[in-house]
Amino acid sequence: MAGRFPVGMLAAMPPTPHTTPEPGEARIRDRGDACPGALRLHPAEDGRLARLRLPAGRLTSRQVEALATAAETLGDGRISITSRGNAELRGLADDCGASLAALLDEADLLPSPTHERVRNIVASPASGLDGLGHADVQLWARALDAALCAEPRAAALSGRFLFVLDDGRGDVAGLGGDVKLIADADGTAVLWPGGRQVFRLAAADAVRAALAAALAFLDAADAAGTGAWRPRELPVTHVPDWAGALAAAGIAAEALPVPPTPFSAPPGPGALGDGHLYVLAPLGRLTAAQLRALLPADEVRFTPWRGAVVVGAGPGAAAGRLGGLAAHGLITRPDAPLAGVTACTGRPGCAKSLADVRADALVALPGPLPVHFSGCERRCGHPHGAWVDVLATGTENDSADSYSVDDVPTPRTSLSEAVAAARGPATPTR
């Protein structure tokens, strides 16, 4: 349904200044967050940028086609996968907002204009496909998205507020999250609202509990009046009454001691379960042709590790499909040179960047540790857990960019050796 978006929603917003509170001090925000959205485009050096929330990273075949078309006809022809499994389009024209909104809306990618920036849901990407996990949290993600969009008050959440749904395997539980649900045995789930309290409840109540926790955060944020975007920014005097919120929603919950966060490594590229595939986007970016190459599929799921699960690639078709995707330049093997290598936007798309980090990242050699190239100290999109930090530090001798690798100054000319040494021994070839 094109044309239902107020023109004001299409205006580009300036970036948000970052302020860092002292330890133990509540963060004071004097404005709402300015996260880009599909309707609120961000001005960048290479044109406008749109960030499209994809709950659990999910795209139907029709939506894959729509996103590829949007990139080709309105943007620079590429689709970036973010560290939350969302999609970004870059190089958009100043006046493309209405056309982009209509195209996305036509593909059901904008179910609620008022909620489009708050649909931040990360879920275990292989859930329901490989027999692991205690529940299919991809289904939880769809139910939570519908519940969020149906709750007018939820539109007040910041564009940074994140729901994390882990099916019990531990692949996404460590990715932060303001409200976290972890499926457990015997039809139960563990709710971590805000990170400092934990509750066990029936899995059937999991989605309602996540929404109740988000609304309890909004109530506490309103009462605090500090403009908090996330629970950890609330003053200690305004910790939400999580237990009371669950009880008010009619949800039976048992408080637990806070356990260690479960952890498992993300999947490596290749065959996944029976008839599914997983591939990585080189440096987190797909061309429209690479995105379309993921079809035919029942659906595609972008992952927080900048990959795509191809659901329903066809029984027994894995080997053939993987070969075809490799021919399109996608990463299909864990020992591929660029597996585990990510980079921020860098020059020329970001004015803050001291280098063309995406070009320089191509020198990276295989190794077990992830490595991230950043054009400045903000380190946008860096991985979680242990990773090698490659940071642009300026121009050396007026001709070549220089870097630091895990804080060790490194001339660009010896960057590949320094990165390889920091990543550790190369993964054995299969």
Ligand code: SF4
């Ligand atoms: S890390 Fe710095 S240079 Fe890279 S995208 Fe972020 S702000 Fe720009």
